[in-house]
Amino acid sequence: MNASEELSALAAAIPIAEQLLAAWKDRHATLTAAAALEKIGTDLADLKTEVAADDAKADAMLAAKFGIDPRD
Amino acid sequence: MTRPLCQGCKTSPCACRTTPRLLAVIACLALVACGASQRQTTLANTVNAFGVVKTAFIAYDGQHEANIVNGCDVKAPAAECTAKLAAYRAERAKFLTALVAGYQAVVDAYRLDTDPSVAAAAVAAVSIRKALQSLGANI
Numbered sequence: 001m002n003a004s005e006e007l008s009a010l011a012a013a014i015p016i017a018e019q020l021l022a023a024w025k026d027r028h029a030t031l032t033a034a035a036a037l038e039k040i041g042t043d044l045a046d047l048k049t050e051v052a053a054d055d056a057k058a059d060a061m062l063a064a065k066f067g068i069d070p071r072d
Numbered sequence: 073m074t075r076p077l078c079q080g081c082k083t084s085p086c087a088c089r090t091t092p093r094l095l096a097v098i099a100c101l102a103l104v105a106c107g108a109s110q111r112q113t114t115l116a117n118t119v120n121a122f123g124v125v126k127t128a129f130i131a132y133d134g135q136h137e138a139n140i141v142n143g144c145d146v147k148a149p150a151a152e153c154t155a156k157l158a159a160y161r162a163e164r165a166k167f168l169t170a171l172v173a174g175y176q177a178v179v180d181a182y183r184l185d186t187d188p189s190v191a192a193a194a195v196a197a198v199s200i201r202k203a204l205q206s207l208g209a210n211i
Contacts, residue, residue, distance in 0.1 A: 033182050036119040040175050043126050050130040058137035058157060066150035
């Protein structure tokens with residue numbers, strides 16, 4: 001699994017959590033559980049954003065170090 | 073799980089008391105979950121612990137990628153450096169997959185609200201710990 005694929009997998013997991021959160025709210029309306037599931041969605045989104053940012057920063061560092069165009 | 077096992081965790085040297093590793097705590101808590109209320113508490117704690125792991129990993133990830141690039145010999149081909157980054161990212165993918173699976177297991181446990189589903193979340197937590205160890209992250 002390359003970086004792009006792993007980010008896609010993470011992105012795919014977010015709507016799963018959101019859908020289950022909605023289903024849980026409908027069935028149980030338990031604030032603690034709902035908050036926990038909401039946090040899962042937030043965590044996964046945060047992870048995806050931060051990992052992508054780390055990759056972009058490392059790629060930019062590498063490009064600058066070796067004098068190559070990062071778009072290549 | 074039965075209540076005596078829960079009490080046993082409080083009085084015996086089980087993993088959650090003998091190791092500082094966060095995910096070992098999760099696994100222990102999940103394995104001793106008893107009853108709906110305790111399952112909910114266990115799962116909430118697990119979500120919080122996963123969040124701590126996620127935050128720590130993000131800090132590790134950025135620094136580790138920077139260290140890889142900084143450690144590359146500028147006289148060597150750029151492809152060597154790219155390969156080192158790719159190798160790390162391949163290992164990282166295993167951890168991310170394990171973490172997402174862990175979150176998914178927790179979501180399933182919330183939905184099912186059964187002891188086996190909480191136990192499955194504990195198994196997922198162990199997988200996350202192994203993936204972290206494979207990465208070499210000191211979390």
